Amino acid sequence: MKINIVFGKITEEGEFKPTPFYYDVEAKDPTILSECKNCKFLPICMGGCAAESIRKNGHPNGSGCDISKYIWKEGLKFYLACYHPRIFKETELIEILGKTPDKN
Numbered sequence: 001m002k003i004n005i006v007f008g009k010i011t012e013e014g015e016f017k018p019t020p021f022y023y024d025v026e027a028k029d030p031t032i033l034s035e036c037k038n039c040k041f042l043p044i045c046m047g048g049c050a051a052e053s054i055r056k057n058g059h060p061n062g063s064g065c066d067i068s069k070y071i072w073k074e075g076l077k078f079y080l081a082c083y084h085p086r087i088f089k090e091t092e093l094i095e096i097l098g099k100t101p102d103k104n
């Protein structure tokens with residue numbers, strides 16, 4: 001499925017002219033989306049990718065959850081284990097955040 005996503009254009013005068021798609025994405029409220037509202041990554045993810053939401057839901061205002069959920073999870077584990085190793089042990093982080101599924 002080919003998705004045409006254009007947020008807007010810059011005019012010759014340097015002015016940003018948004019498209020309706022821009023406003024659709026701006027209006028997205030992931031705190032009311034069933035998939036996102038109780039997600040631990042909501043504060044940093046804010047509902048994921050609008051293009052992925054179009055692919056999954058047919059519109060940009062749904063959850064755009066894809067591989068980003070696992071990237072957030074692994075990134076957060078990596079950050080906490082690297083910068084706060086006295087507070088967070090890897091086994092505890094896996095217990096708190098879960099294990100990323102194997103790719104197979």
Ligand code: SF4
Binds near residue numbers: 036037039041
């Ligand atoms: S990781 Fe997925 S479920 Fe969680 S907030 Fe982001 S899009 Fe929603």
